[in-house]
Amino acid sequence: MSPRHFLDISELSSDEVRLILDLAQRPVASLGRPLEGVGAALIFEKPSNRTRHSMEIAVVQLGGHPVYARGEEVGIDVRETAEDIAAVMAGYHGLLAARVFKHDVVVRMAKVSGVPVVNMLSDHSHPLQALADALTMQQTIGDLAGRSVAWSGDWNNVARSLAEVCVLLGARFSIAAPPAYGPSASEVTRINALGPGEFVAGTDPVAAVAGADAVHTDVWVSMGQEAETAAKEKAFAAYKVTGALMAKAAPSAQFFHCLPAHRGYEVDGEVIDGPASRVVPQAHNRLHSARGALAFLLGVK
Ligand code: CP
Numbered sequence: 001m002s003p004r005h006f007l008d009i010s011e012l013s014s015d016e017v018r019l020i021l022d023l024a025q026r027p028v029a030s031l032g033r034p035l036e037g038v039g040a041a042l043i044f045e046k047p048s049n050r051t052r053h054s055m056e057i058a059v060v061q062l063g064g065h066p067v068y069a070r071g072e073e074v075g076i077d078v079r080e081t082a083e084d085i086a087a088v089m090a091g092y093h094g095l096l097a098a099r100v101f102k103h104d105v106v107v108r109m110a111k112v113s114g115v116p117v118v119n120m121l122s123d124h125s126h127p128l129q130a131l132a133d134a135l136t137m138q139q140t141i142g143d144l145a146g147r148s149v150a151w152s153g154d155w156n157n158v159a160r161s162l163a164e165v166c167v168l169l170g171a172r173f174s175i176a177a178p179p180a181y182g183p184s185a186s187e188v189t190r191i192n193a194l195g196p197g198e199f200v201a202g203t204d205p206v207a208a209v210a211g212a213d214a215v216h217t218d219v220w221v222s223m224g225q226e227a228e229t230a231a232k233e234k235a236f237a238a239y240k241v242t243g244a245l246m247a248k249a250a251p252s253a254q255f256f257h258c259l260p261a262h263r264g265y266e267v268d269g270e271v272i273d274g275p276a277s278r279v280v281p282q283a284h285n286r287l288h289s290a291r292g293a294l295a296f297l298l299g300v301k
C-alpha cells in the first residue's frame with residue numbers, strides 16, 4: 001500500500017486537519033515513538049531556519065534520527081534524478097521531506113517513495129506553515145469556523161496553503177493583491193470547493209482586512225524570485241500592513257507572518273513588533289504542528 005504523503009493542505013479533509021491540530025497539542029510522550037530506529041531525510045534546496053529546526057526536533061520527539069542535507073549535496077536532477085534519490089532514501093528512512101524550487105520535484109518523489117514524503121516549501125505551497133498558522137489562530141482567536149482571516153500582499157506559496165486551510169476549517173479568507181499578483185479565477189473556484197469556508201480575492205487591502213479577526217502577510221519577494229525585486233517592490237507598495245491598515249480590522253485583530261519578515265516593506269515595525277503581533281508563538285507552533293503532521297502521516301490516531 002502506498003504511504004500517505006503531505007505535499008499540499010488540499011489533500012486533507014477538514015476532519016484530518018482538525019486531527020493534526022489535535023495531535024499537535026497532545027503531550028509528546030502520548031504520541032509514542034513511530035520513528036524509533038529509523039531516520040528522516042530533510043533535504044533543503046533553499047535556506048531555512050524555522051522549518052529545519054522544527055522538523056529536526058519533531059523527528060527526534062517521535063523517536064527518529066533527522067539527517068539534514070543541502071540541495072547542492074544531494075543534487076536533485078543534477079547528480080541523480082528525484083526518483084532515484086527518493087527510492088534509495090526510502091530504504092534508509094521512515095520519512096522523506098524536501099524544500100524545493102519546483103513543486104513537481106516533491107510530486108515525483110512521492111510517486112516512487114515507499115515512505116511518506118513531506119513538502120517543506122515549494123514554489124507552489126507551504127503546507128507545514130499553514131498548519132502552524134491555523135493552530136496559532138485557533139489558540140488566539142478561537143475556532144476558525146465563521147471567523148474572518150485577511151491577507152494583504154503576494155498570492156504565494158504561504159498564501160495558497162493558508163487559504164486552503166482556512167476554507168477547510170470554515171473561515172472566510174480574503175486576499176488583496178495587485179491585479180498581476182493575485183489568484184486566478186480557477187484557483188478561487190478550486191479553493192472554494194475544498195470546504196465550508198469562503199475564499200474571496202480582490203485588489204483593495206482596506207476591503208480585504210475590514211473587520212478581520214486575523215491579518216496575515218508574507219514577503220513580497222519569495223526565495224527564487226530575486227530578479228523580480230524591483231518590479232514587486234513597486235507593485236506592492238500599497239499592500240504593506242501598517243498600523244493604519246490594522247485599524248480597519250476588528251479591534252481585537254491579531255497579526256501573523258510566517259517569517260522571515262522585512263520591516264518597512266510588507267509590514268511596518270509598529271505592527272510586527274506591536275501588541276497585536278503573534279509571530280513568535282506562530283513560529284514556535286511550527287514545532288508542534290510539524291510533530292502533529294508527522295504523527296498523522298505515521299498513523300498515530
Ligand atoms: N516560515 C518558514 O518556513 O521559515 P524558514 O524559511 O526559516 O524555514
Ligand code: NVA
Pocket residue numbers: 121156157158218219221222223258259260
Ligand atoms: N514566501 C516565502 C516564504 C518563506 C518561508 C518564500 O517562499 O521565500
